[in-house]
Amino acid sequence: MTPRPVDVEAVFRAEYGRAVAVLVRFLGDIDLAEEAVQDAFTTAVLRWPETGVPPSPAGWIITTARNRALDRLRREAKRDARHAEAALLRTPDAPAEEGPVRDDRLRLIFTCCHPALAPQAQVALTLRLLGGLSTPQIARAFLVPEPTMAQRLVRAKAKIRDARIPYRVPRDADLPDRLGGVLAVVYLIFNEGYGGTPELCAEAVRLGRLLAELMPDEPEVTGLLALMLLVDSRRSARLDEHGGLVPLPEQDRDRWDGELIAEGQSLVRRCLRRNRPGPYQIQAAIQAVHSDAPSADATDWGQIRQLYDQLIALAPSPVVALNRAVAVAETAGPGPALGLVDALDLDGYHVFHAVRAELLRRLGRDAEAVRAYEAAIARAGSAAERVHLERRRQELVRG
Amino acid sequence: MQYYLLSVITPTDGTPPGPEAMAEIVRNLDTFHAELREAGAWVFAGGLHGPETATVLRPEGGDVLITDGPYAEGKEYLGGICLIKAPDLDAALEWGRKATRATTLPIEVRPFMHQAEE
Numbered sequence: 001m002t003p004r005p006v007d008v009e010a011v012f013r014a015e016y017g018r019a020v021a022v023l024v025r026f027l028g029d030i031d032l033a034e035e036a037v038q039d040a041f042t043t044a045v046l047r048w049p050e051t052g053v054p055p056s057p058a059g060w061i062i063t064t065a066r067n068r069a070l071d072r073l074r075r076e077a078k079r080d081a082r083h084a085e086a087a088l089l090r091t092p093d094a095p096a097e098e099g100p101v102r103d104d105r106l107r108l109i110f111t112c113c114h115p116a117l118a119p120q121a122q123v124a125l126t127l128r129l130l131g132g133l134s135t136p137q138i139a140r141a142f143l144v145p146e147p148t149m150a151q152r153l154v155r156a157k158a159k160i161r162d163a164r165i166p167y168r169v170p171r172d173a174d175l176p177d178r179l180g181g182v183l184a185v186v187y188l189i190f191n192e193g194y195g196g197t198p199e200l201c202a203e204a205v206r207l208g209r210l211l212a213e214l215m216p217d218e219p220e221v222t223g224l225l226a227l228m229l230l231v232d233s234r235r236s237a238r239l240d241e242h243g244g245l246v247p248l249p250e251q252d253r254d255r256w257d258g259e260l261i262a263e264g265q266s267l268v269r270r271c272l273r274r275n276r277p278g279p280y281q282i283q284a285a286i287q288a289v290h291s292d293a294p295s296a297d298a299t300d301w302g303q304i305r306q307l308y309d310q311l312i313a314l315a316p317s318p319v320v321a322l323n324r325a326v327a328v329a330e331t332a333g334p335g336p337a338l339g340l341v342d343a344l345d346l347d348g349y350h351v352f353h354a355v356r357a358e359l360l361r362r363l364g365r366d367a368e369a370v371r372a373y374e375a376a377i378a379r380a381g382s383a384a385e386r387v388h389l390e391r392r393r394q395e396l397v398r399g
Numbered sequence: 400m401q402y403y404l405l406s407v408i409t410p411t412d413g414t415p416p417g418p419e420a421m422a423e424i425v426r427n428l429d430t431f432h433a434e435l436r437e438a439g440a441w442v443f444a445g446g447l448h449g450p451e452t453a454t455v456l457r458p459e460g461g462d463v464l465i466t467d468g469p470y471a472e473g474k475e476y477l478g479g480i481c482l483i484k485a486p487d488l489d490a491a492l493e494w495g496r497k498a499t500r501a502t503t504l505p506i507e508v509r510p511f512m513h514q515a516e517e
Contacts, residue, residue: 114488162510162512163491163510164401164486164488164510165487165488165489166487166488170489174489
């Protein structure tokens with residue numbers, strides 16, 4: 001028999017989170033679980049080229065990791081006798097079963113996103129334990145020195161252990177709140193990636209898919225996945241050849257990813273049938289309306305404005321009000337929209353100034369528009385946005 | 400089971416509640432403590448006199464020096480403590496939530512190093 005081609009890396013990406021989640025349940029200790037799973041993958045790298053990839057790679061990794069952990073605990077029994085005993089008692093015969101394994105990943109994500117942990121730590125832990133990203137990878141993605149990120153992870157894991165943050169899916173009464181926290185972490189990872197780290201976007205989508213698979217009855221989970229897919233579908237159209245941001249109306253829609261759009265829209269339709277709307281679902285529906293339009297001019301702004309009305313009633317915030325004002329500009333003209341924008345207290349947010357600038361330009365108030373573009377440029381977070389805003393400002397200055 | 404300390408964070412410059420509000424806080428705390436006992440989570444609880452009643456001892460060479468306290472003047476001080484037993488942080492936070500409502504003050508929850516017997 002010819003061994004199957006060996007792609008340990010692919011198995012690692014796909015199965016690391018699952019393996020760690022199962023091992024945490026066996027061992028009651030995150031560090032021990034991570035070490036055991038890493039040991040198992042190291043063994044796989046050495047062995048699989050000879051033996052071929054086993055029929056169930058995840059099962060092999062989990063069994064090997066469990067045996068490694070038990071060997072280690074037995075060797076160190078004096079120091080960790082209680083853990084070893086607990087692990088032995090709790091170890092079932094078939095660790096790679098589907099059902100409980102799924103629950104384990106869900107448990108782990110609720111532990112990682114526990115509100116008693118700092119938001120940055122929640123994000124880092126989720127990427128580390130469920131995504132299998134290395135500490136240097138996470139540090140790079142968030143532009144944080146590696147020792148800082150390492151320390152953040154160590155502290156978070158120590159708090160989980162010492163304060164006994166539980167390893168379980170919250171009870172129904174707490175679920176809406178706690179799930180909101182988990183979704184916020186996933187969306188934060190996505191947005192961070194959207195600023196310029198595609199691997200984070202991919203990881204957020206992967207987590208979104210996992211959650212949607214594990215919690216099929218939560219429409220907001222489906223909504224978040226749909227939102228991310230629809231936004232991500234425009235990835236290759238949103239930057240020009242100079243690395244400048246291309247705003248949605250000017251994007252080449254042929255470069256949008258039709259498969260992602262189709263999947264996102266079908267998820268939005270599933271949400272609509274459920275009729276339990278929430279902020280992520282409405283934002284996804286707004287993106288679906290954009291995706292539906294064959295050209296920018298064909299956009300159904302009336303529907304987008306209605307969706308923003310619904311969103312602002314459900315989750316009012318100045319940023320939502322700003323986005324709603326953009327829809328008002330398209331349906332009622334730049335004048336009324338500017339009135340709405342000027343009433344918002346968002347001076348520190350570059351998009352606020354960019355929207356104002358655009359409205360002022362359309363009203364022919366060029367000098368004010370130039371000043372607003374300058375304010376936006378001074379506050380813009382990414383180089384892509386600065387390039388785009390600077391170009392807009394130049395167009396006005398040159399007349 | 401794990402021991403947790405719930406600390407009541409009292410603002411130094413805050414206006415203390417009036418007699419009626421105070422009476423209600425005391426009533427709510429009594430209810431809270433009764434609930435803790437009934438659930439088997441109770442270890443100890445009590446309010447503390449103000450920081451002006453504190454005395455500080457510190458090592459000084461081989462000796463111990465006594466001074467008028469508190470140890471550090473701050474914007475908040477420890478107004479009272481509640482020591483509980485709980486299976487995990489979620490359970491402890493649930494008690495902390497009740498303590499916050501009863502005292503109308505922030506509560507800090509911290510785990511002890513040693514675990515409690517069942």
